Amino acid sequence: MLAVPRVPTPVVDCPDEVFERAGVELRLKRDDLVHPLVPGNKWRKLGPNLELAVREGHRRLVTFGGAYSTHLRAVALAAGALGLESVGLVRGEELARAPRNWSLRAAEEAGMELVFLSRAEYREATGRAGADGAGSGGPPGRWGPCLVLPEGGSNALAVRGAREVVAELAGLGERDVVCCPVGTGGTLAGIAAGLPPGARALGVAVLRGAEGYLEGEVTRLHREAYGREFGGWRIEHGFHGGGYGRVPAALEEFAAGFERRHGVALERRYVAKTLAALYGLAAAGAFPPGTRLTAVVTGLPDPV
Numbered sequence: 021m022l023a024v025p026r027v028p029t030p031v032v033d034c035p036d037e038v039f040e041r042a043g044v045e046l047r048l049k050r051d052d053l054v055h056p057l058v059p060g061n062k063w064r065k066l067g068p069n070l071e072l073a074v075r076e077g078h079r080r081l082v083t084f085g086g087a088y089s090t091h092l093r094a095v096a097l098a099a100g101a102l103g104l105e106s107v108g109l110v111r112g113e114e115l116a117r118a119p120r121n122w123s124l125r126a127a128e129e130a131g132m133e134l135v136f137l138s139r140a141e142y143r144e145a146t147g148r149a150g151a152d153g154a155g156s157g158g159p160p161g162r163w164g165p166c167l168v169l170p171e172g173g174s175n176a177l178a179v180r181g182a183r184e185v186v187a188e189l190a191g192l193g194e195r196d197v198v199c200c201p202v203g204t205g206g207t208l209a210g211i212a213a214g215l216p217p218g219a220r221a222l223g224v225a226v227l228r229g230a231e232g233y234l235e236g237e238v239t240r241l242h243r244e245a246y247g248r249e250f251g252g253w254r255i256e257h258g259f260h261g262g263g264y265g266r267v268p269a270a271l272e273e274f275a276a277g278f279e280r281r282h283g284v285a286l287e288r289r290y291v292a293k294t295l296a297a298l299y300g301l302a303a304a305g306a307f308p309p310g311t312r313l314t315a316v317v318t319g320l321p322d323p324v
């Protein structure tokens with residue numbers, strides 16, 4: 021059964037030589053503690069969408085993802101806990117014949133029906149689901165009336181859910197930079213929208229070659245969620261480690277060292293890249309002395 025999410029999550033100091041030398045403070049916002057199976061940011065983004073699903077009397081959630089999609093697993097678990105049906109449209113028809121990987125098995129065990137699509141079918145279905153996501157009657161008519169969530173879960177309601185992270189950080193001001201990984205940009209969009217004047221947000225791209233694209237996504241999500249744009253944020257593109265899901269040896273070594281020193285297990289695809297970026301930038305003098313960095317630990321390591 022699904023554990024209840026634990027919010028607000030704690031903020032803890034994370035003293036480290038690299039930051040001390042730069043005159044910078046590092047804190048961790050432990051959103052990895054929201055839930056034992058679901059990454060914190062997936063929970064935060066799903067929350068308002070699930071409320072809408074229940075309010076509008078939907079019986080079924082439909083969403084999209086790749087072979088190891090955390091978002092698919094999160095939707096499967098959340099839907100199951102609410103007694104809703106869920107359908108996951110999975111990229112890659114060849115996966116239908118292969119033994120299920122641990123991630124798809126977990127989604128299925130939580131009650132999700134998996135439908136495997138070719139790359140072309142997948143592109144078409146995600147395209148038709150559109151950016152508006154929640155509330156839009158549903159793309160593949162075949163699944164009847166349903167609430168459709170976009171790939172990665174980022175829509176206007178998700179941005180509002182992600183904004184809650186900042187609401188839990190008291191006393192932010194001019195010296196503060198709130199940092200998070202950027203996959204689809206929903207988490208960064210929510211954080212940037214919630215900052216008080218003077219505070220800034222820094223996103224770390226985990227995709228390669230996404231300059232311009234991700235900034236456009238954050239701006240689009242701001243317009244969708246709030247009908248306006250927000251300043252005070254930027255995305256760092258130099259720490260993707262070779263691309264989504266790539267964990268080069270140097271990053272692995274950094275993550276293992278961090279875990280040893282601080283006793284916090286690091287999810288590699290997003291969280292380790294974000295922290296490696298902060299260490300790299302701080303060592304290079306990118307933050308003025310007196311800066312207080314708050315890294316949002318958006319999720320926990322995979323269960324395998």
Ligand SMILES: *Cc1c(COP(=O)(O)O)cnc(C)c1O
Pocket residue numbers: 059061062090172174201202203204205206207208287290291318319320
């Ligand atoms: C999905 C995920 C992200 C990416 O968040 P976006 O809102 O898509 O940018 C970051 N961290 C973790 C741990 C995730 O699972």
